[in-house]
Structure formats: structure tokens, C-alpha cells
Amino acid sequence: MLRIYSVALLVARDAAIAAGRIGRRDPDLARQLRRAAASVPLNIAEGSGSLGGNRRARYANALGSARETWACLEVAAAMSCIAAPGPDVMRRLDHVIGTLVKLTR
Numbered sequence: 001m002l003r004i005y006s007v008a009l010l011v012a013r014d015a016a017i018a019a020g021r022i023g024r025r026d027p028d029l030a031r032q033l034r035r036a037a038a039s040v041p042l043n044i045a046e047g048s049g050s051l052g053g054n055r056r057a058r059y060a061n062a063l064g065s066a067r068e069t070w071a072c073l074e075v076a077a078a079m080s081c082i083a084a085p086g087p088d089v090m091r092r093l094d095h096v097i098g099t100l101v102k103l104t105r
Helices: 004-022 027-048 052-078 087-103
Strands: none
Touching: 004 027, 004 052, 004 087, 027 052, 052 087
């Protein structure tokens, strides 16, 4: 399993906390955030058990979901559903995205 998996789990936790707040104002956005954030560690785990092109495809899926998670948080802040996510949250998410970008090249 990739070391980034544990960070992806923390991102999922961060997103779930934010989704709880977002859901009071925009339940659809909260559901989308939860799905995207959960997809990141799930695809990392699936990729870790795959070979060749399938591995790269799963990591690419995880990357897309991580970017969607980032966008959901930014949209929620822009729509005043939540305050802008703290720097620790975004640093973890950036770390996951950066690692996945390198793995999918």
C-alpha cells in the first residue's frame, strides 16, 4: 500500500467534517464532496492491488477525485457554506494530489 494512503484517509476525514457543515446549506454539494473524498483512498487501495495499466488508471481516478474534493471545498467556501479550509487540510490534499500526479505520469 502506498504511504499516501494514510494521508488520503485524513483528507477523507477532513472532507466529512466539512460536508457536515456544508450539508446544512447545500446537501447535494455535501454528498458530492463525501463521494469524491471517499473515492481517493478507495482508488489508491485498488491501485495498490493492481498491475500495469490498471494500477495507473486507478491512481488516475484517485487523482481526479482528489482534485474534485479540492474543488468542492473551494466552491463551498465561495458559496459561503463553510469558511475557507485551513492550511493543514489543504496541505494534506495538496500532498495527495502531488504524489498522485507523479504516479500517473
